[in-house]
Amino acid sequence: MQIDKERAGVLIGTRMGGVTMFSEGVRALIENGPRKITPFFIPYAITNMGSALLAIAIGFMRPNYSISTPCATSNYCFYATTNHIRRGEADMMIAGGTEATIIPIGLGGFVACRALSQRNDDPKTASRPWDKDRDGFVMGEDAGILMMESLEHVMKRSAPILTEYFRGAVNSDAYHMTDPRSDGLGVSSCIKSCLEDAGVSAEEVNYINAHATSTLVGDLAKVNVVKKVSKSMDGIKMNSTKNPEPAVEFDIVANLKQQREINVGGDYWAGSSMYAGGELRGSHSYCE
Template identity: 60%
Template sequence: MAVIGGACASSGLTLRVRELGENGSSIFQLNGLGVVESRRVGISWMVRSNAKSKQIRAVAASTTAAPKREKDPKKRVVITGMGLVSVFGNDIDTFYDKLLAGESGISLIDRFDASSFSVRFGGQIRDFSSKGYIDGKNDRRLDDCWRYCLVAGKKALEDAKLGHEVLENMDITKIGVLVGSGMGGISAFTSGVESLILKGHKKITPFFIPYSITNMGSALLAIDTGLMGPNYSISTACATANYCFYSAANHIRRGEADIMVAGGTEAAIMATGVGGFIACRALSQRNDEPQKASRPWDKNRDGFVMGEGSGVLIMESLEHAMKRGANIIAEYLGGAITCDAHHMTDPRSDGLGVSSCITMSLEDARVSPEEVNYVNAHATSTLAGDLAEVNAIKKVFKDTSEIKMNGTKSMIGHCLGAAGGLEAIATIKAINSGWLHPTINQENLEPDVTIDTVPNVKKQHEVNVAISNSFGFGGHNSVVVFAPFLP
């Protein structure tokens, strides 16, 4: 066990650590979140507030050279398929082409009467079709959250060449599903409550509970496809999808699954969802210019814009992918999750939760900060969150001159539990295409944002290693690391 003493300053976190052992002790210093001395240590950080104390366990690590990446094909995790439902449709290439063009998918809401709402716009999906993926009877009953999940999940399986005829000849007990949602079947829940209040409990549909609970996306997808491996959901607000990727990869690394269908889904653009976020005072109120409302890092940003959809990846062990001759799209190198332990909605001002999460993700991925040259940022267009993320990134990456950073939410809005899924797809498309989509609505950049945000126009960029950030209400932080696949 080690004991830390030190202070956090605006220029970075500086701590002195004493490592206690049987034969004496050694002292070394941490600058920012990197360790000057090239060794791994366990850290116990004691925070004292009046008479109360609490311990936070963390891990700090550094090396003088780039770490050696995982070589074991059983533990290497690759991406072999992608599927989505988005405001730009259900086709991966169309989705990314519209992002590259800098097209906004934000418009006035017409799904319900929002005329009396102080926010009347969002990334509402229109003309959604589940034809060929969900039978008509179930399609009429399901909450949109699960409809999006089923279509995105099945399209991802198709993309990975894992149709029914292929799955029938596989060990389905080693193929799992982990698709989470921040809010679950909120339409089904709202309808059930309305029935209870207006008509009494006897008029509540028997589907009220099953179609409301957040695990049902993973469950329904498994029921339809017969996949019997690890199956559950994670709900960590807007960090949900990245949490699912992280956990899914670890199932593969531990040998519990050969393949995991993982991602996030959300459908909260309805009266309860929009009204709830208005009450939180989290949304932009730029009703006269909805397409300019989501503007990450711009001085005139005034809140995030709600979006919806689903993004799903097929994650597979390299060994299994190679045995079946799968087309490998990219490699998942690692990830990490942390908690700010600070506030329900506001980020920590010192950025420690985020910067430590990035550092831990790089350690898990076995890459050095110098290898990372692209960040798909969380970048919600909120006053505090945008700058907190940038400051955390600058703590970890001391030289950001070669890094490009963009905000997908500037065009599709904040898709809550699905955000990380859609942004992972955008990240992987950037890796494969060599083009980064712009961050639109960059008119008056915050002076503290000194990293290239790819303002307004796409840029060509060969991605070496990419990170994708997602953070959620409750202080949930998640970072995942992707790279081009190199045999």
């Protein structure tokens, strides 16, 4: 079956967009004046250019834009893509996220936020989600993409089906620029909305992929989320894959690739109390 490019779209998200191009443009301006700024400065600094360039390269002509919602970026992309397909606005779409921010201004910004681990002497064990001695995350760069399409369309072209996107939900903490609500209310209400829409009970969930960034407040909030949503952790695998800001796209692609049978980053807890006396307890494993 030949793909109808007029019925296919692209939705690639990113948190910081062309931050490298922007940084280089500012340096060129300061050091050599405006005439030395590349004419590609504005186009490549725009957040939606990742989706645009991919669509140009492959000729997909349906919905094409980018979403930027920090660590939830790719989840928003998958959610929006699913809605486009369900409304009949596209038969298939490339969806996901990408980020490349390991440059001086990117690192400096996160250092200023005090979000990065300071274990420079021990980088292999610096990223330690859920651990009581966690002190921040370790930056990375990644891209993860899914081809999403309706069941009818994928069956027509006899393509292998890796997984099904069941239901999703979006909301906001309405709380703070960077810190999550300590009680986990925003995330837990989002999860509950998703489960209600899908007609799935919390007891049916057997896997949780948490965006635990090894920060003091962030990981604690995720624990409180699980406590609000699930009455028991018995039989639930809890993972903690993460990377820079579009975060979720790497999580999902990595988990699909590994069939959710190994940990891609952190250990999981099942059937135990994860929080006691203000500290997260348990050992941790590392991705070598």
